Amino acid sequence: MHSLAPAKPSFKEQMLAAREEAIMESVNRLLAEKGFDAMTVDEVAASVGIAKASLYKHFPSKEDLAAAAMVRVMRRARDFLANIEPALPPLDKLKATVRWMLSVQLAGQMPSLPTQNSSLRAALAGSREYIDALLDISDRLGGWIEAAQAGGHVNAGLPPIAVLYTLYARACDPVLEFLKAGGQHSDEQITELVLATCFEGLKAR
């Protein structure tokens, strides 16, 4: 009978996948460092160690290149959420999610979000995979937020959408970069500080 699982990749396909993985890694790092507009295709090619023309054999445009990297991050986020221990209280699931986003950013692999009228925005809006992953993630987080509010663990006076956006914003929180530049705190300390300010607030309790 026919299998629904993907066929075992050939050696050639594995090589290609590894190459594209290397490209995505570089693109994510450059997107994190400089953003879409400042990132040049020449830099990407140099960083991967291939010719620019070769890069264009893999991805038809700079937008597609960056969009693929964004899709990859979104997929990983979705996978992370799907594997969170279901028995955890909703609030802890939200904290685990933020912790994951912070770890990705500290690893220099969180692409900075595209500016308002960027050509990347249009590419993402037209990417089925990106939109699907985003909706999937938002649905799951939204459920946890409402459950946490119902349980009295998250401020019920806040619209769930505002809570969702506040969590998303941690993925590009400049506080991490600032504190890291200060050199006074370890990655773990920075993570705990941002988590604390996010959930506990600045005011004393």
Next chain:
Amino acid sequence: MHSLAPAKPSFKEQMLAAREEAIMESVNRLLAEKGFDAMTVDEVAASVGIAKASLYKHFPSKEDLAAAAMVRVMRRARDFLANIEPALPPLDKLKATVRWMLSVQLAGQMPSLPTQNSSLRAALAGSREYIDALLDISDRLGGWIEAAQAGGHVNAGLPPIAVLYTLYARACDPVLEFLKAGGQHSDEQITELVLATCFEGLKAR
């Protein structure tokens, strides 16, 4: 006797100042919308309504142009802080500061912060006026933060520098853009939501 006050500006000087003011306004808006890298000098010139070459008579480079706009914002921030009612409790001074930053961002006049290794960063680091204003602002806010912590109004477990950065980060908080795009909330509501999450945190109290 000689006066220490600046001389009354001539009509010509006033015209020049008004022109440069218009330039700064456009630059701030474009920096807020697209960031330094995506903003082009052509756009600035078109937005102001003068020729590009004329722009270069006012500012020697794109970096200087953007840096001048950043300095202008920093000066305004410093002036705002200097005029906050001294009798207010430190925590309320901090809240008023965040409120001001949010209002500037909602007005589309808060330049997005330059990316890590941007040429703008170097220009700002070399700008005496920018650094002076930044230090001035940080000193004043730092004093209020420590006072608020000593008074038990701000979480004393947080390093003051982390609190300072968290406040600074509100100036470029993407939550405002997200909520504004949603169209479900007024600017006032958005302001209160961000203020609440910042100071009260997401967790219920």
Next chain:
DNA sequence: GTCTATAAATAGATAGAC
């Protein structure tokens, strides 16, 4: 100082050999 026109550099993207 403002303008038009242009230089000089760099970006994204492609041609064509291998």
Next chain:
DNA sequence: GTCTATCTATTTATAGAC
């Protein structure tokens, strides 16, 4: 698919007349 070399458009910046 990878490479070198190149095209085309755009960008920063400047020349030179008024």
